[in-house]
Amino acid sequence: MGDIAVVEEALKRISSHKGILGVIIVNGDGIPIRSTFENSVTVQYAGLVSHLTYKARSAVKQLNHGEPEDELQFLRIRSKKHEILIAPDFDKAHEYQLVIVQNPSTD
Template sequence: MTDVALVEETVKRLASHKGVVGIAIVNGDGVPIRTTLDPELAVTYAALVSQLALKARHMVRELAEDGSDDLQFLRVRSKKHEIMIAPAFDRDHNYTLLVVQQPDAE
């Protein structure tokens, strides 16, 4: 299976979960390259979440005694949405996966 087909399959699988509002795959520059969100909203989420993930990654590395630890996953929850962030989810660590969902969806 090609990388593009694998990405499409992953997006379809995640989008099928209850409560998922949208998904975005963001490149290393904070630009959404694949999204199910409104394009303008995807750009906003991508820019803000990229900054948050960088700061969280820096914090995790600083807290590790030898600096070898790294951020694997970040979950942010508000009253309206929950944002799940998987930085560097690809094998080359070039992309970040965002999943926005309604936390109380049944």
């Protein structure tokens, strides 16, 4: 199964879960390559999440004194209206981030 087929399958599977508002896949440059949101929302989330993920990775490294085997695995942000789940390296090649936005009251 090619990379595109894997991405499409992941989007379909994740989007089908109850409470999921949208799913975005962002490349290493912070550019959204696939999304279930409209374009303006996708671009906003992609830019902000990429910046946040960069900062979180940096914080993990600093807090652990630069130990190479310890790195950011997952980031979860919850507000009253939304929960944002970020898998910074959800693919084996570590080229893409998976961003899921869901309604926190449905979990």
